[in-house]
Each structure stands twice: as structure tokens, then as C-alpha cells.
Amino acid sequence: MKHQITAVLAMVLLASAPALAQEAEHAHAAAVEAPEEHASDSMMATHKEKMDQMRALMEQARATDDADEKARLMAQHQEMIDERMAMMMANDDHKAMMKKCHQQMAMMQDMIEQMSARHQMMQENKAEASPDNHE
Numbered sequence: 001m002k003h004q005i006t007a008v009l010a011m012v013l014l015a016s017a018p019a020l021a022q023e024a025e026h027a028h029a030a031a032v033e034a035p036e037e038h039a040s041d042s043m044m045a046t047h048k049e050k051m052d053q054m055r056a057l058m059e060q061a062r063a064t065d066d067a068d069e070k071a072r073l074m075a076q077h078q079e080m081i082d083e084r085m086a087m088m089m090a091n092d093d094h095k096a097m098m099k100k101c102h103q104q105m106a107m108m109q110d111m112i113e114q115m116s117a118r119h120q121m122m123q124e125n126k127a128e129a130s131p132d133n134h135e
Helices: 002-033 037-063 067-090 092-129
Strands: none
Touching: 037 067, 067 092
């Protein structure tokens, strides 16, 4: 079943690859033309640094057996998430981009659920039709 879901996901990604490539090409062209390229690189570097810090906090929380320390680390992790989201949503351009990405991911998840349900039904029909199930 995992292999089949993986295959379905691969098909979805392959089907969306031309559109993603086109979007990436447009984004790349816009980035090359934009004078804020250095600012964008700096923003991404800061983002990666913050993500590394959040991952480290999560690993520390998983590794500790002390409930108070775990709660403190998780609170610190949540605070960092809130700060990053607030920063990302502060700019209207970012807000629109985040909304669009969220919508696209939700649509992709809906499609994957539909493909999975179809695949499951096909497997059930196949099992019912097999000669071993006839009484």
C-alpha cells in the first residue's frame, strides 16, 4: 500500500512539475530583476538559521525526561514559531503568498485523498473478484 501511495504521489508531482518549473522560472526572472536580491538571500539565511534553532529545541525536548524542561523547551519552540509567522505575515506580499501556498497544499491534499480512496476501492473490488473469495 505504501508503494502504491508513493507511486500516486510521484505521479502527482510529475504532473505538476511543468507548472512548478514555469512558476520557478518566473520567480527566478523576477528575483534576477529585483534589486533586493541580497535582502532575499539574507532573509532566507535568517529563516534557515531559525529553522535549525527550532529543530534543535525539538530534539532537546524529545531527549529530555524532565517534564518541566520539556515544557520550557516546547514553550520556547512555540514562541519562535509565533515570531517567525508574525514576521512572515507582516508584509502584505508575504501574506498573499502564504495564503496561496496554503490553498494549493490543501487542494493537493484533497486530490491525494481522492486518489487514495479510489485506489483503496480498486483494491477492495479486486479482492472481492478474486477466485479465492468465491464460496
